[in-house]
Amino acid sequence: MPRIATLLLALLAALALAAGPAAARDSHAPAGARGDWLPSDVWVMSGWLPYDEARLESLLHVTRQDLDAWLDDRRSLGALAARHGHPDRRRLAALLVAPRAADHRGTPLATLRARALDTLTQPHLARHLLFHVYHSHQLPRHARQVFGVSTAGYLRLRDRGRTPRRIAAAGGLSGRSLHGRLHAFFADRARRGVAAGAISPREARDLLAVQDAGLDAYIDRPYRTSAQQACYAGQHHHDGGHDSRECPGTGGQMDMS
Incomplete structure (x- = not known):
């Protein structure tokens, strides 16, 4: 339990996304990529x-x-x-x-x-x-089973800065139902990772424990709008940094999943 408490504290800090310098691009990023660039590999x-x-x-x-x-x-x-x-x-x-x-x-x-x-x-x-830990490229593809809305509907509401709870409400789901569906989704992703040999059983269990521990905070945290995300990731100082104060409203919102 102490490990889970430690993981949860770090998770909540990550979700808070306090104002400050944003990412300089990783060296593997292609020229011209945004500061939040990541490889598209499934792992x-x-x-x-x-x-x-x-x-x-x-x-x-x-x-x-x-x-x-x-x-x-x-x-x-x-x-x-x-x-x-x-x-x-x-x-x-x-x-x-x-x-x-x-x-x-x-x-x-x-x-x-x-x-x-x-x-x-x-x-x-x-x-x-x-x-x-909630950034999954598969979540929009499974929007119907998780949020009760279509992929297009999920993306539209996400890009407007809605919380996961409000997106699920648009699909007729309660917060409790969303909580259970998210757990099932992340548990399935963990099983798939273990089956593929991409993640160990122990790490998969630990990851799922972190995801479960932070779900209450996650479902009530608004996503950044598409404009806020682009601003946060795309505006850089001459040294590759970024001042999030140039992007109003980004301090307490989540990166897009």
């Missing part, structure tokens, strides 16, 4: 961390709060690791996924190592995987 969009977060924390001798305080879309996990005795990022990536060598489901160990290395070198990717 990224599903939040399937290729190693156990608990192993990362154990190897670096850090807590989840330490990770949350360090990662700001500019400082990488690899830089943090170097401060904690792991300067070789490739070696650390191999250490992180080593316990999964006996897992012969779907995803080759070499692929998991490559993904682990990406989490060490790409700050926004790492923050997304560790803390943006």
Whole structure:
């Protein structure tokens, strides 16, 4: 339970999206990409961390709060690791996924190592995987079963800055029903990730526990409108940063899922 409480506190902090500098683009982002660019790979969009977060924390001798305080879309996990005795990022990536060598489901160990290395070198990717636990590309595609509205209806209401609860209400669903449907959706995503070998059973359980613990906050947090999201991600200072004060209304709203 202490671990879940810690994860929930970090999750709520991530949902708050307090005003401050936004992302500089990850080095893997294509030229001209927005500051919130992420690869479209299923493992990224599903939040399937290729190693156990608990192993990362154990190897670096850090807590989840330490990770949350360090990662700001500019400082990488690899830089943090170097401060904690792991300067070789490739070696650390191999250490992180080593316990999964006996897992012969779907995803080759070499692929998991490559993904682990990406989490060490790409700050926004790492923050997304560790803390943006409701950001799923599959959610709009399953809008009917989760929210009771069509995909088009979900996207329209989301882009107007509605909360998940209000979107579900438009589909005739109560908050309690939405809570249960979201749990079922994320549990199914976890099962699919484990079956594909993209995430370990332990990490899948921990991820689902974090998602469940924060659902009450999530369903009442408004999405950013499409204009707010574009402003927040797209306006940068000369050094690649961004002042969210230039985008009114973005301080307490969620990134789009």
